[in-house]
Amino acid sequence: MLRFCILFILLGLAQALSASSYYSPQTPFKTSHKPADLPQLNPTHSFWIDSLGANPLADEGSTGTLTDAADVCIIGSGITGVSAAYHLANTVKSERFPVPHQGTKVRAVILEAREFCSGATGRNGGNLTPYEFFSFNKIQSLFGHEAALRFYAVEDYSVAEMVRIAKESGWADEVDLVEGGHLNVMLTESDLSELQEDFASAIAAGRNVNASWLSREEMNATFGTYNWGVRTPGYNLWPLKFVTQLFKQSLKITPQLDLRLHTHTPVTSISPANSASPSVHRWTLTTPRGSVYCSSVLHATNGYASHLLPHMAGPSGIVPVREQVVAIRAAAPPEVLSTTSWLGNEGYWFPRPLEPSKSTPLVILGGARSAAGPPFEVDTTDDSVINGNVGIVLRNFLPEMFPGLYAPGQEPEAEWTGIMGFTSLDIPFVGPVLSSHSSTPPNLNIATLYKGQFISAGYAGHGMPRAFACAEVVVQMILDEFTGTEWISPAWFPKPFLTWVRDDEN
Numbered sequence: 096m097l098r099f100c101i102l103f104i105l106l107g108l109a110q111a112l113s114a115s116s117y118y119s120p121q122t123p124f125k126t127s128h129k130p131a132d133l134p135q136l137n138p139t140h141s142f143w144i145d146s147l148g149a150n151p152l153a154d155e156g157s158t159g160t161l162t163d164a165a166d167v168c169i170i171g172s173g174i175t176g177v178s179a180a181y182h183l184a185n186t187v188k189s190e191r192f193p194v195p196h197q198g199t200k201v202r203a204v205i206l207e208a209r210e211f212c213s214g215a216t217g218r219n220g221g222n223l224t225p226y227e228f229f230s231f232n233k234i235q236s237l238f239g240h241e242a243a244l245r246f247y248a249v250e251d252y253s254v255a256e257m258v259r260i261a262k263e264s265g266w267a268d269e270v271d272l273v274e275g276g277h278l279n280v281m282l283t284e285s286d287l288s289e290l291q292e293d294f295a296s297a298i299a300a301g302r303n304v305n306a307s308w309l310s311r312e313e314m315n316a317t318f319g320t321y322n323w324g325v326r327t328p329g330y331n332l333w334p335l336k337f338v339t340q341l342f343k344q345s346l347k348i349t350p351q352l353d354l355r356l357h358t359h360t361p362v363t364s365i366s367p368a369n370s371a372s373p374s375v376h377r378w379t380l381t382t383p384r385g386s387v388y389c390s391s392v393l394h395a396t397n398g399y400a401s402h403l404l405p406h407m408a409g410p411s412g413i414v415p416v417r418e419q420v421v422a423i424r425a426a427a428p429p430e431v432l433s434t435t436s437w438l439g440n441e442g443y444w445f446p447r448p449l450e451p452s453k454s455t456p457l458v459i460l461g462g463a464r465s466a467a468g469p470p471f472e473v474d475t476t477d478d479s480v481i482n483g484n485v486g487i488v489l490r491n492f493l494p495e496m497f498p499g500l501y502a503p504g505q506e507p508e509a510e511w512t513g514i515m516g517f518t519s520l521d522i523p524f525v526g527p528v529l530s531s532h533s534s535t536p537p538n539l540n541i542a543t544l545y546k547g548q549f550i551s552a553g554y555a556g557h558g559m560p561r562a563f564a565c566a567e568v569v570v571q572m573i574l575d576e577f578t579g580t581e582w583i584s585p586a587w588f589p590k591p592f593l594t595w596v597r598d599d600e601n
């Protein structure tokens with residue numbers, strides 16, 4: 096009884112968190128949800144994917160012979176799947192991942208239903224923003240003091256690593272990585288005081304917060320909007336280009352890893368193979384091009400996860416939610432608009448680096464999902480259409496927020512949708528796939544129905560600063576299960592993300 100009361104309180108708080116999150120203005124979960132469909136074959140055209148030459152790996156491995164077997168099969172080629180390949184390559188290089196058969200390589204394959212990186216990562220808002228203290232009070236009341244600090248630490252770690260890799264590898268400019276900072280804009284005094292309370296609590300909890308507050312007058316004089324602001328660290332980038340470079344780099348890390356990519360190869364089902372041993376293939380993935388035998392499987396399918404794992408359909412699993420983005424030309428030059436990314440009034444946006452032939456930048460703007468009305472784009476994987484009501488709000492958003500800097504009535508140069516993966520607690524599932532969730536000890540070697548299958552998915556619209564680190568954790572778990580070693584959590588990883596520490600049972 097007590098357990099149910101606690102669960103009820105937690106879910107109530109989680110709904111409140113969803114309702115106030117900038118990325119999730121309305122996420123009404125139902126008592127039951129159907130499993131997600133496979134990705135649509137004719138998605139809307141995203142600026143990131145459909146700009147000329149932007150996706151050189153679009154159709155990689157889509158013809159010819161399909162890889163027949165692998166030690167690690169990764170389903171999905173977004174930031175999670177490709178980060179996992181990158182981490183796997185590093186574990187192989189450091190000789191931590193045992194070569195299963197003497198003299199042969201470790202084999203890994205990424206299977207992608209559509210073009211390379213054509214899910215949320217190729218269709219998002221381009222913000223790489225680690226939350227500095229946003230929602231601290233709610234997160235602390237839901238998960239406790241220590242876990243709350245780790246919610247922010249995992250994002251700090253993830254973003255720092257992504258930036259380090261891009262810079263050290265010399266492709267930061269190629270992926271348009273801009274350290275423009277981030278501004279939360281607050282329209283009402285109640286929004287302002289809520290953020291100020293989060294700020295105070297984060298400091299009281301021991302977080303070293305990096306933030307500067309701007310009055311309405313300062314914001315108006317500097318940026319042309321008469322609202323309050325708080326500036327924190329943040330980046331914006333071209334997500335598909337980042338993932339493309341990371342994949343290319345993963346190929347080069349070690350010759351001991353045989354890494355393949357097959358696009359246009361949807362996995363339609365997963366069935367047990369004959370073995371229970373991690374060094375032998377335990378699972379058969381079925382695709383329209385044939386079968387792939389796998390020792391370990393990683394579900395990096397985010398909003399689509401419940402297609403292959405129907406027991407993870409909501410409300411306590413992962414629910415697909417559609418989100419909309421426009422690329423719209425500003426009427427003012429970059430020096431007026433700055434390079435910062437912004438969040439506020441249910442929108443998130445940033446001015447892209449100026450193209451040589453233009454005098455004003457293209458601005459990427461997403462959000463406004465509440466304009467869709469009930470059920471607020473929840474429960475759909477259809478990114479082949481846009482929502483007209485959301486489109487109207489997005490078109491008016493910037494001219495209203497920054498009078499004179501954007502032309503009213505300006506049509507976007509591109510408009511598209513993508514599918515996010517929401518969870519009732521707004522946090523991802525990271526770890527072994529379980530048939531139901533319970534607070535069992537973290538023993539990866541316990542027999543489960545899905546032994547050898549792992550997941551990192553359900554980032555609730557805030558995956559860019561989380562997925563890289565979550566993929567690192569889940570690859571370590573795959574390795575540990577392979578070698579029979581106990582998994583030890585990194586100091587920056589929040590325990591509530593773990594699949595076996597969820598109170599919201601399936």
Ligand SMILES: Cc1cc2nc3c(=O)[nH]c(=O)nc-3n(C[C@H](O)[C@H](O)[C@H](O)COP(=O)(O)OP(=O)(O)OC[C@H]3O[C@@H](n4cnc5c(N)ncnc54)[C@H](O)[C@@H]3O)c2cc1C
Pocket residue numbers: 133134170171172173174175176206207208209211212213214215216217218219220221222223224360361362363395396397398399400402403418419420443461512513514515551552553554555556557558559560562
């Ligand atoms: C419109 C929009 C705007 C967003 N804006 C931001 C933002 O600005 N900042 C931020 O931090 N986050 C943002 N997000 C969220 C962020 O994009 C995601 O959290 C993140 O990209 C998830 O990455 P992923 O690799 O887990 O999933 P995805 O990028 O969705 O990749 C999953 C892949 O799996 C493939 N797949 C699915 N099922 C199968 C199958 N059965 N077989 C084979 N392949 C399959 C899909 O085709 C897809 O390519 C946004 C999301 C959307 C949709």
